[in-house]
Amino acid sequence: MPVNAETVLVANRAQYNPKQLPAVFFQNAGGAGAARGAGAVPPASLDVQQRPSAMTLRIPPAVTPGPYQIGVGDVLLLATKRSGNTVEELSGLLAAQNARQGYTVQDDGAIAIPDVGRVVLEGLTLEEAEAQLFQSLVQSQIDPTFSLEIAEFNSKRVSLGGAVSNPTVAPIRLTPLYLDEALAVAGGISTEDLDFASIRIYRDGTLYQIPLEEYLRRGDLQKVRLVDGDSVFVDTEFELDKAQAYFEEQITLAQFRQQARVQALAELNAEVNLRRASLTEARSNFKDRVDFDAVDRDFVYLTGEVSKPGRFTMPFGRQASLADAIYSDSGFTAETANPSQIYVLRGSSNPADFGAVTAWHLDARNAANMTLATRFEMQPNDIVFIAEQPITRWNRAFRQIFPLLINSANVATNG
Template identity: 65%
Template sequence: MGIGDVVLLATPQTGSTVEQLTGLLAASNSRQGYTVQDDGTISIPNVGRVQVSGMTLEEAEAELFQRLVENQIDPTFSLEIAEFNSKKVSIGGAVTQPTVAPITLTPLYLDEALSAAGGITVEDQDYASVRIYRDGTLYQVPLRDLYSNNGLRRIQLVDGDSVFVDTAYELDLAQAYFEQQIRISEFRQASRVAALNELNSEMSIRRNALGEARDNYMTRLELDSVDRDYVYLTGEVDSQARYPLPFGKTASLADALYSNGGVPTETGNVREIYVLRGSPDPREFGAVTAWQLDARDATNFMLATRFELRPNDVIFVAEQPVTRWGRVISQITPSLITSAASAATN
């Protein structure tokens, strides 16, 4: 199927119970024709646009069945092609009635196309020929050979073919006819190329604009000129730092701790991991809520993967008692050494 074809959709027609019992609706269907639009679709009420161009009738039925099921509509229907307008063959020259013959589900052969134009009207068959123009190539069949060779009469025509019957005295007319067909074909091709170039240019402009916007955003992000929310890590952590909350999703206590190297087990007290959160109410300035996590038990640490952080939270890890004592000793020892040295000098 192609653009311009008319498809006929038949669906069961509902009626009263009496009509159904008497069988009056047994062969009654609601039939509606739809023309394949320029975008290759047909527009069906309550279903929307369904792509059918380039499909066989069976493929279109399968696609329509799926769309009806998706929209919770009874998928009982039949589909057929009512008019063939997308594929055609033109017949001209020395024929009774120059015409355009559609190509339907049944193949179209040369003798049938000539019959559709009312037959050939030349008087002298020795000087007549049938010319077929297809995809930029011209094929010529002498008329006497056409009548004597059944295989030539059964040449199958395809979409876009042009058939012209002429005599030796009408070659100029045939040439003008085919030149016109060539110009039409070239014009359509040029239009397609121009449309494709325009589309590529527009896509390139949009792609460059998106790339430039992305680069500008990354530069602003590197220069810290983008408004972001942070969580602050302090105490016995690998390094005192601020953890940027990710865009568009939440972050947990575990995310912040392990992005900074985790808790140093030599100095950090895993029993005392605190999250401090100030009150959002300006009237409660200074009010702080604190949560403590005892991570000695691995099952307790699972809570860290579920605890959702908020902007300006403070994560504090206390020091181990031995660490505190060691630091006191390290501060006292230099003083003792200095005092002993001064006494020895005196």
């Protein structure tokens, strides 16, 4: 069957799925998981810096924490009726109230009421706490007539230090705590250096800065709202020598978090390296098996006037063309091979036609026909045969006959 554009389509109808490389060649060592640990490192407040021409203003973001929530350490006062059995049942509670003593929210978030038991109030607003107490009193069959108030606010605090008259800890109460009020609780700012003095607020691992001149000039800066856990430090030296001692605990904690992150990254790198080594070993083992011909492969066989008769190994993962097979080992030479007699011999895949062979004939005397060879898809066990030139056939026959003629002539002459 001659090879042309139409017959190439017919030949390529045969279904062939190229053998694939093992999955290990398509895997990578990444994707082992994200690094664990803390977030960003806090600002380098311990470094020695030169005094700038102007102080940088870094205002903390506005916050709206919502209604006050009762926390561990808060002291609650509970007032109830003094008449009837209720007074007797709550005599201990009423005595404590008369002595201006309340109930401290303990570390489990609850207060202990006689004849009622432990009532968890941590995390509740005052209104929610009243509802919880009402339910507990009713369940204990106690007159639920009472009033509740917070006597001492100990769970939410803001610390103040540095150049203030009285370094202290200011509690956050039912009403918002603003920066000017907190500084007033600490006795006000005590410094004569207005040019380079600043108010620094340490919040959630971030250091904010308000130059003192800006603070005194702008009312909105005086009304910066503080939240639980804020640390306020009035600094009179730009090198932050005093701030270093004040923030030592917070910065040390941030360093621990950063160290945990570094350790997590090291573990991740070690895991990636182990996976990469395992993949490399598996790929190397497969390559060795290929070199020792221990892997099942598909072949096309080359014979006739080719540069090197043998077999052409079908590639992994893609189709191979007739041109790939012919030129896999330097192709053929036109001195002995006949380019007009290139054949692809293909056996039938139908068991009923066992032994039937189709011979595809490519005439490559026209170089344009070689483009068909790049489109002709090979199948396993195809045989590529290139016939010899007529002159090559005569030349070989002559080389075999000529010595016999010489020998015959010598025998006749000598005889």
